[in-house]
Amino acid sequence: MDLCFLYKLSVSALLLCTSPAGGYVDQLIADCEYDDNITDVVYLVKNVFNQKLNNIYDSRVGKYVGFGEYGMINAAHYNSQAWKMAARKAEVETLCRYSARYFRRSTLDRKVPPIVKVHLTKPADYGERSMLQCSLLGFFPQEVRVSWLRDGVEVSADVSSTDVLANGDWSFQLHSYLELTPERGQRVSCRVEHSSLREALEVDWDTSALEAKVLKRAVGISSFCIGFATAAGGAVYYWWKKRSDFSPLSR
Template sequence: MVYSVKNIFNTRIESMYDSRSRKYVGFDQYGVRNAEHYNSLDWKSLVREFEKETLCRHRAQLFRRSTLERKLPPTVKVRQTKHADYGERTMFECSVWSFYPQAINVSWLIDGVETVTDVSSTDVLPNEDWTFQLHSYLELILKRGERLTCRVEHSSLVKSLEVDFDTFSLDAKYIKLSVGSIFFCIGFTAAVGGAVYYWWKRRSGFSPVDGREQTSTSLSDL
């Protein structure tokens, strides 16, 4: 910690106090006389040391906590820049926000294996709240069943952060098609079963009306 006080007259430094030597130094004839006078005053050096501890060191601690020791973990999201189906070439974006300090590493993994082909990214961009953001892009033909992961390494993280691309949007129409097929099969099976049951009853000669007439005849005979 070095504390200096400069006495300037007409834009020229005439004397300066340096906390390393704990005395004033003059730079011209007038400044040398003033420096000798200041150095003869014991209280003057004590005041400067007090200012060093209360002003400089305290502010340096605040600066260290707000900059050098400040760590904010990133927020990560992976998405498609435009909709595309499996087997179609598309672009994926990994957005990393609100991290501090600036140094960060972002990479792409396919089924756990890092890929560097067709990968690009923006520069680290500053935010208004003194944090940073970065966006990484991967152009890829995604296959069904593949796991696409964005991996982020930052000093605020105990271990690397890995975020997978949610394939629900791609699988949704297959899910709808499967569910529709299941309901169609159930409905078709019920219709066929009903038709077979009706045909079997007609073939066996069963009729609700005939049954009532036979019952009435039997009672009159009695």
């Protein structure tokens, strides 16, 4: 025990006395490398001393490989430690494969359908040139296709769109626009195709606001006509009553 302590003390003193101006840098770098499908994994543990690779653990061979005289000595020492080798083999599962499963769930396998809203960009009326906006919000992944339909037929003219925008929370948004002149009885839809949807989603433009304006205008005109007719009838009746009302003296 004393000899071992003296040996360690001597090595430490030697390193301190012979250390360069910048000192010594000993690094341990663990690295998980995956294929394109994140199924095959290679686990590497690198021991770097003063920016020089000393030895490396490679999960493909299941042991440490040394570089240079001291690197091979250290690699042989590590390979003789059963606990260290068991820990390295376990880390392939606990570090690399666990991270791969988490990454797949959060990215490759994550599907979030878009929230689709269709509305006018500003108030308009039938027969007035206007613009419809179709907003796709909170979807993932970012690959998406948007198109416009007028009475079931796809429209390609007067259509524009923004780029797919990142929200900063692993979701995206996109806005598509259609210039048109609204007509009564016409059906205008925004069609969305996304990997999270089993089939294309079609959202109709709700024209209830325009219909309400038309109804309100019709009610207003009807009320005016009824009021005018009532007033005119009252005036005619008053004139007729006045004309046919003779007093006893004049009789």
